[in-house]
Amino acid sequence: MSIAKFEHVNVTVRDPKKTASMLTKLFGWKVRWEGPAKYDGYTVHVGTDEDYIALYALPQQDQPEQESYYRTGAVNHFGILVDDLDATERKILDAGYRTHSHQTYDPGSRFYFHDHDDIEWEVVSYA
Template sequence: MTATLEHINLTVRDPKLTAAWLERVFGWETRWEGAAMNAGYTVHVGDAETYLALYAPQAAKASGESSYTTVGGLNHVGVVVDDLDAVEARVREAGFKPKNHGDYEPGRRFYFHDRDGIEFEVVSYT
């Protein structure tokens, strides 16, 4: 049996704004968007197989807690890319600050936080 991750659902302040920068940085596309539970709004952005579901409730609030010390917290979202340098340039153009660069076997990586405090790890194995 093979299992494949289909999507991750994240709460964000503005799903359309988040989807827009994800499209620019990673070349993804909006797959669906519309009304969601609790009078909220959701945008699904990704590729043909996987996506991020970006959900905003009617009244979102920031937790202020570190996900790395919270049981059940989301620590980061890992994204594999072919051209790490080109994606890093697009991350900077989107207004985010890359950090924690590393070269390791078998690839290279960096991290950044988006406007909602979600950490992304970008890695290339080429």
């Protein structure tokens, strides 16, 4: 039996095109597909040839009242592996986001930032 591989995750955002633009600029990903989606929504798939994040939006959305860590089934953060943590952090800061919770641990280093939808991203390097 072969080992399964993670292919994608689907997350609701306010503006899929805006979030996709951020991810392509910060992480060098590409838009793989975009178009109409479930419940009259719109989706943008952004990532690599092997895996991606599906960014989904309804025509009208509610804002969650609680932080994700308090909601069962919520996504708490996305972990992004990079080769050069310092260069990636410079891109993120230059894009206007604030980084926080820097930590070096065995086996690597990491920091976090929140995007325009208040989604938390962990950026980690094992280099």
